[in-house]
Amino acid sequence: xxxxxxxxxxxxxxxxxxxxxxxxxxxxxxxxxxxxxxxxxxxxxxxxxxxxxxxxxxxxxxxxxxxxxxxxxxxxxxxxxxxxxxxxxxxxxxxxxxxxxxxxxxxxxxxxxxxxxxxxxxxxxxxxxxxxxxxxxxxxxxxxxxxxxxxxxxxxxxxxxxxxxxxxxxxxxxxxxxxxxxxxxxxxxxxxxxxxxxxxxxxx
Amino acid sequence: xxxxxxxxxxxxxxxxxxxxxxxxxxxxxxxxxxxxxxxxxxxxxxxxxxxxxxxxxxxxxxxxxxxxxxxxxxxxxxxxxxxxxxxxxxxxxxxxxxxxxxxxxxxxxxxxxxxxxxxxxxxxxxxxxxxxxxxxxxxxxxxxxxxxxxxxxxxxxxxxxxxxxxxxxxxxxxxxxxxxxxxxxxxxxxxxxxxxxxxxxxxxxxxxxxxxxxxxxxxxxxxxxxxxxxxxxxxxxxxxxxxxxxxxxxxxxxxxxxxxxxxxxxxxxxxxxxxxxxxxxxxxxxxxxxxxxxxxxxxxxxxxxxxxxxxxxxxxxxxxxxxxxxxxxxxxxxxxxxxxx
Numbered sequence: 001x002x003x004x005x006x007x008x009x010x011x012x013x014x015x016x017x018x019x020x021x022x023x024x025x026x027x028x029x030x031x032x033x034x035x036x037x038x039x040x041x042x043x044x045x046x047x048x049x050x051x052x053x054x055x056x057x058x059x060x061x062x063x064x065x066x067x068x069x070x071x072x073x074x075x076x077x078x079x080x081x082x083x084x085x086x087x088x089x090x091x092x093x094x095x096x097x098x099x100x101x102x103x104x105x106x107x108x109x110x111x112x113x114x115x116x117x118x119x120x121x122x123x124x125x126x127x128x129x130x131x132x133x134x135x136x137x138x139x140x141x142x143x144x145x146x147x148x149x150x151x152x153x154x155x156x157x158x159x160x161x162x163x164x165x166x167x168x169x170x171x172x173x174x175x176x177x178x179x180x181x182x183x184x185x186x187x188x189x190x191x192x193x194x195x196x197x198x199x200x201x202x203x204x
Numbered sequence: 205x206x207x208x209x210x211x212x213x214x215x216x217x218x219x220x221x222x223x224x225x226x227x228x229x230x231x232x233x234x235x236x237x238x239x240x241x242x243x244x245x246x247x248x249x250x251x252x253x254x255x256x257x258x259x260x261x262x263x264x265x266x267x268x269x270x271x272x273x274x275x276x277x278x279x280x281x282x283x284x285x286x287x288x289x290x291x292x293x294x295x296x297x298x299x300x301x302x303x304x305x306x307x308x309x310x311x312x313x314x315x316x317x318x319x320x321x322x323x324x325x326x327x328x329x330x331x332x333x334x335x336x337x338x339x340x341x342x343x344x345x346x347x348x349x350x351x352x353x354x355x356x357x358x359x360x361x362x363x364x365x366x367x368x369x370x371x372x373x374x375x376x377x378x379x380x381x382x383x384x385x386x387x388x389x390x391x392x393x394x395x396x397x398x399x400x401x402x403x404x405x406x407x408x409x410x411x412x413x414x415x416x417x418x419x420x421x422x423x424x425x426x427x428x429x430x431x432x433x434x435x436x437x438x439x440x441x442x443x444x445x446x447x448x449x450x451x452x453x454x455x456x457x458x459x460x461x462x463x464x465x466x467x468x469x470x471x472x473x474x475x476x477x478x479x480x481x482x483x484x485x486x487x488x489x490x491x492x493x494x495x496x497x498x499x500x501x502x503x504x505x506x507x508x509x510x511x512x513x514x515x516x517x518x519x520x521x522x523x524x525x526x527x528x529x530x531x532x533x534x535x536x537x538x539x540x541x542x543x544x545x
Contacts, residue, residue: 164350165305169312169358176265177244177277177317185238188375188525192537195378199402200541 006036007059010045014053019044026054033059218324219542220361221371221535222315222331224352226295226392226415227492229311231318232532234540241529242318247291248310249280259283267313276313290430297411298334298393299348312355322360328542329361330535332368334393335407338467343411364539367407369397371534376488376524384486385516387464388531389493391415394464398472398485398516405479408471412460414493420459421452442502457496461506465514472515484517490524490531499523 010019010033012026019025022042024032036058039045048054221232230243251259251266251273259266259273264283267274275283284291294300294307294314301307319329333349349365356363372386382402388395391414398406418429418436425448435449445454489503496502500523507514507521524530 164347164354165308167358168308168351168355169316170269170309173267173269173274173309173313177314178265178279179277179317180243181240182243182529183235183238183240184526184529188378189232189234189239189533189537189540192375192378192534193540196374196382196402196537196541199381 007033008036008039009033009057009059010039011055011057012053013055017048017053019048019054021045217540217543218322219328219536219539220319220330221532221537221539222319222329222356223368223371223529223531223535224295224311224315224332225390225492225531226293226298226413227390228528229314229318230529230532231320232529232536233323234536239533239536241532242320243528244277244314244318245281245291246295246311246314247277247280247284247293248306249275249284249287249289249291251275251283251287262286274310276310277317295392297340297343297415298337298390298409298413299343299345300351302344302347308351308355311351312358315352315355316359319356319359319361326360326362328364328539329356329359330364330366330371330539331356332371332531332535333365334368334395335397335409337393337409337411338471340411364542366535366538367395367397367404368409368531369395369407370399370404371531371538372488372490372524373397373399373402373534374537375530375534376490376522377486380486380519383481383483384488385468385518387487387489387491387494389413389460389464389489389491391492394460394491394493396464396468396471398468398479400479400481400485405481406468406471406475408467410464410467412463413491417453417456417460417493420456421449424455425449425452436496439497441497443498443505453496457499457502458506460493461503462510465507465510469510469513469515476515481516484519486519487521488524488530489521490527492528494523494527 009031010024010026011031012028015028017026019042021044022034022038024034026032034042039056045054045056049056217234219234223230223232225246227246228243229246230241232239232241234240253268253271253273255273256266256268259275262283264275264279266279267276280291292307294304294311296304300311322329331352333345333352336345337343353363353365368390369386369388372388373382373384376386377384377399383400384398386395386397386399393409393411394413395409396407397404414433414436415429418432421427422429422432427449432449432453436453440450440453442454442457445451487507489500494500494503500521504521507518511518526533
């Protein structure tokens with residue numbers, strides 16, 4: 001078996017950790033770099049990782065090996081490992097052609113936008129005959145309603161519909177209530193009614 | 205010469221006013237010699253069917269509904285006190301709750317008893333509705349109005365909704381050509397309307413009134429709202445509170461009056477450009493909450509401190525002739541006009 005190249009950074013996450021087989025003793029927050037091959041053999045490190053007392057980070061290892069190490073228990077597992085199939089070779093020439101075409105398109109559109117921004121707005125020419133035809137067709141389609149010429153009438157949305165039961169009172173219930181009745185001779189209601197009548201008749 | 209009952213009946217002007225408040229339902233009708241008002245407490249109490257015997261012994265009227273007994277009106281309040289319970293109210297904060305179907309039915313019964321049968325076919329009935337509250341945007345006045353219209357129609361009347369505070373203007377400001385600021389300090393809400401020559405320039409309500417005073421004072425002294433309400437109704441001099449309870453009530457009264465005056469200034473600022481008031485107008489205070497002892501002087505005292513910043517020139521501040529019936533009377537004035545049209 002080939003020795004695995006690379007380094008592993010071990011960071012202590014607890015008050016103190018002692019990795020005897022690596023000869024490393026760390027306090028909280030302290031970190032140390034050890035060879036990847038030694039780290040992979042270390043049972044103390046594996047145990048510490050399972051306990052969550054250390055955090056490890058693989059450096060400069062080959063991609064596959066580093067991935068295997070970062071996933072837990074890879075060194076102790078005896079089962080055959082999954083080898084991903086090698087990717088099929090891709091011909092990049094057509095893709096590059098498409099990218100180049102798109103880049104050209106974007107460049108030309110940018111130039112067009114810059115020109116439009118600089119140029120004055122074009123004055124539209126309205127043929128009076130065409131305009132008359134268009135307007136007459138619109139008025140012919142419009143519903144026949146009086147047109148407000150001097151004021152803008154704001155439109156208000158109708159109130160939300162409210163459900164109220166068809167019958168509210170139960171005719172079978174006939175309560176005898178203690179209704180307090182009072183007769184007032186001078187309530188001012190007559191005078192008020194008379195004045196209101198005259199105010200309403202008066203031209204405004 | 206005294207008129208016979210038939211002549212009296214003929215002379216009676218049809219049309220009636222109906223004030224549907226959180227605390228009372230009041231109707232007003234014209235008689236030959238004056239105005240007759242009828243009032244009932246807007247409250248009910250549900251009791252189990254087993255209480256029937258006890259209610260009969262106590263001579264309390266009730267209605268049997270399915271497996272329960274309903275006590276309505278003033279009797280509900282009295283019985284609730286005996287049982288140590290709170291009577292329920294069909295209206296909460298001035299409006300019918302859409303989720304309380306009981307409330308709708310009970311309110312219908314109360315209104316039917318207060319209105320009685322119409323004197324003519326489809327007699328006009330003007331009923332009070334609050335303006336939309338400025339401090340409770342979600343409150344549904346439309347539903348409230350719709351339910352009341354339906355109930356009154358079921359009673360055989362032709363319903364017309366009228367603003368509660370505007371009704372005070374109609375009842376109390378005839379000599380000023382229906383110009384003034386009407387304030388209805390009710391139980392669930394305080395309604396405000398500003399009018400010039402019958403034209404409504406501003407109307408709104410705030411969700412603070414008598415109930416707010418009771419609950420606020422109760423919280424501050426560790427008591428119950430119903431106890432504070434009873435204390436308030438028993439007699440309270442706002443200008444000379446004697447006990448801690450009375451001091452708490454006075455504190456909340458002051459807060460309410462200040463809040464209402466501030467809200468008028470605030471709301472008026474929004475219509476100022478569209479509405480001109482060429483001469484000073486009166487403020488009319490009305491409603492059950494304004495019945496507290498010394499309320500008018502108290503109100504004047506609070507207003508005087510804010511007069512400089514108040515946007516409308518005020519000629520005088522006076523109490524309504526009959527604060528409990530002013531809204532119903534104002535609605536009656538409007539209903540009577542229907543006979544001319």
